[in-house]
Amino acid sequence: MLKEFSLLIPDGESHLSLYVVNCLLHNPNVTIYVMANQKYPPIRYSRGIKKFFYYPDSGNDLEFISKTNEILERYDIDLLMPVFETGIKKISMYKDKFDHNKLGLIPSIKDFDIAISKWTLSKHMELTDIPYPKSYMFVDIKKNNFNQFEYPVIMKPTYISGGGDGVMLFKKVEELKAYVSKDKFNPNQLIQEYIDGFDVGCSLLCKSGEILACTMQKASMLNNNPFRPWLGVQFLYNEELFNIVENLMRSLNWNGVAHLDLKFDKKSNTFKVIEINPRFWGSLEGSMIAGVNFPYLYCLASLDKKFDTPDYEKFEYFNLKGLGKKIKINKRLLFNWKCMNNYTQLRYxxxxxxxxxxxxxVFFKTIVRSRFS
Structure with missing residues (x-):
């Protein structure tokens, strides 16, 4: 274990910052500072925060860099640790403007841009022989040439990461034609073959393309919208899955964390990479319960401290919404505190x-306002 050290999360407005801090709370030797472009994000009220800084987003990257460096220097902070895409990309773009000794593991901007765009990622995987679903940019498709696809197909934005926003399934060519004929249709989208199989995810920490830690999860409880984040996962390990992911991250020479969405294709009997989320992820606390504290290991690796590749428990984990669904199905679970505490988000x-x-x-206030406005 490291002696006492401090870190700054510069993008505390992200909901993922709370999951990161909850994991770091397991290590009392860590002092956590948080900066955000919102005055009162939930993370501000975390018991694990030493000091919170509000810095409004002016849209000027150089001002963000200056403020970040000022905090790092004033409080003698050891490590800069962004948690979401926007913060990671900004710091990757301006690496040379930060003290190299204080930078956490950050991918190069070239590799980040490949990973975050579903289109450039698909082209990269084609060149590096990584299994992936057939993908097409809609703007490159000749007019009315929709019969070239094998249906069903999926249409999705190229850049929106995680959350399933904007992802749609079209079972027939007529459905796709009707959708793209709408006035407000955005043609800069990806059309992807639909894979018949089950969903899996792989959470990673890498350094120069080498996987230092990982957990693998199979979806055990989907959201009402199957493209939204999963409510329950079954932790597992699969050698073939690991090899595919390892080859991909090596090809990107990846630095830092990432969460990969994949699907097992029943037809080809292999795993195919759907997308990379180049950031921390929503089931981070589940990985922590399983035995892999990704935020703390990120700190160790960033500070050049060696550690053994951690093993993890293969169990089923549920977030709060998933737990609610489980209780609705089986109300006796309410009286099984050990289960709820050990295998769900409730403990955090x-x-x-x-x-x-x-x-x-804030969430319910927003809903009420939208209904009565």
């Missing part, structure tokens, strides 16, 4: 409740 709500209360209060 109990340990650090105020940010979660504020998060859902």
């Amino acid at each position: 709500v109990v340990k650090n409740p105020i940010p979660v209360v504020i998060k859902y209060a």
Whole structure:
């Protein structure tokens, strides 16, 4: 274990910052500072925060860099640790303007841009012989040439990462034609073959393309919208899956964390990479419970501290929404505190409740306003 050290999360407005802090709370030797472009994000009220800084987003990257460096220097902070795409990309673009000794593991801007765009990623995987679903940019498709696809197909934005926003399934050519004929249709989207199989994810920490830690998860409870984040996952290990992911991250010489979405294709009997989310992820606390503390290992690797590749428990994990669904199905689960505490997100709500209360209060307030406005 490291002696005491400090870190700054510069993009605390991201909901993922709370999951990162909850994992770091397991290590009392870490002092956490957070900067955000919102005055009152939930993370501000976390019991694990030493100091919070509000810095409004002016749209000027150089001002962001200056403010970040000022905080790093004033409080003698050891490590800069962005958690979301926007923060990671910004710091990757301006690496030379930060103290190299304080930078966490950050991918090069070239590799980041390949990973975050579903289109450039698909072209990269084609060149490097990584299994992936057939993909096409809609703007490159000749007019009315929709019969070239084998249906069903999926249409998705090229850049929106995670969350399933904007992802749509078309079972017939007529459905796709009707959709693209709408006035507000955005042609800069990806059309991708639909894979008949099951969903898997792989969470990673890498250094120069080498996987230092990983967990693998199979979706065990989907959201009402199957393209939205999963509510329950079954942790597992599969050698073939690992080899595919390892080859991809080596080809990108990846630095830092990433979460990969894949699908097992029943037809070809292999795993295919759907997308890379070049950031921390929503089931991060599940990985922590399984035995892999990705944020802390990120700190170790960034500070050039060696550690053995961690093993992890193969169990089923549920987030709060998934737990709610499980209780609805089996109300006796309410009386099984050991299960709820050991295998769900609930333990982190109990340990650090105020940010979660504020998060859902804001959420319900937004819903009420939208309904009565």
